[in-house]
Amino acid sequence: MSQRRQSREIALQALFHLEFNKDLEFTSCLNTFKTNFKADPEVWKYALMLLNGVNEHQKTIDGLIKSFSKNWSLDRMSLVDLSLLRLSTFELKVMNPPAPMEVVINEALEIAKRYSSKDSSSFINGILDQISKS
Numbered sequence: 001m002s003q004r005r006q007s008r009e010i011a012l013q014a015l016f017h018l019e020f021n022k023d024l025e026f027t028s029c030l031n032t033f034k035t036n037f038k039a040d041p042e043v044w045k046y047a048l049m050l051l052n053g054v055n056e057h058q059k060t061i062d063g064l065i066k067s068f069s070k071n072w073s074l075d076r077m078s079l080v081d082l083s084l085l086r087l088s089t090f091e092l093k094v095m096n097p098p099a100p101m102e103v104v105i106n107e108a109l110e111i112a113k114r115y116s117s118k119d120s121s122s123f124i125n126g127i128l129d130q131i132s133k134s
Contacts (some may be wrong), residue, residue: 004107005110006047007039008111009114010039010043010047011051012115013033013037014029014047015083015087016079017029049095050091054087057094061086061090064089065082068130068134080112080115084111084124088105088107092131105125112124
């Protein structure tokens with residue numbers, strides 16, 4: 001598994017954890033994950049950049065996701081799918097410079113296959129494809 005994939009998976013799990021535990025402080029969650037998940041410093045560097053970026057720009061990211069998820073409100077989406085969409089949208093539209101569209105979408109689909117339902121890949125692909133073209 002590539003270091004970037006590891007970073008994305010750690011970030012996904014932390015975002016899910018934060019979404020599932022609304023009372024948990026962001027910094028506390030990060031410290032818990034760093035204590036319990038052993039990874040190379042470069043893996044953590046990218047994961048933390050993703051997490052901080054999503055945390056800082058969540059309103060903008062959620063606005064993009066909402067505008068391209070027809071008939072789906074954010075609260076109806078599975079927490080795994082929503083967290084993965086947030087990470088990917090950050091990489092595609094907010095991160096400077098943005099990550100390559102093909103890489104971000106492929107990584108999101110592969111991670112969705114591992115952590116979400118069988119229908120999630122097509123749902124995530126459709127939204128990310130529209131976001132990437134906007």
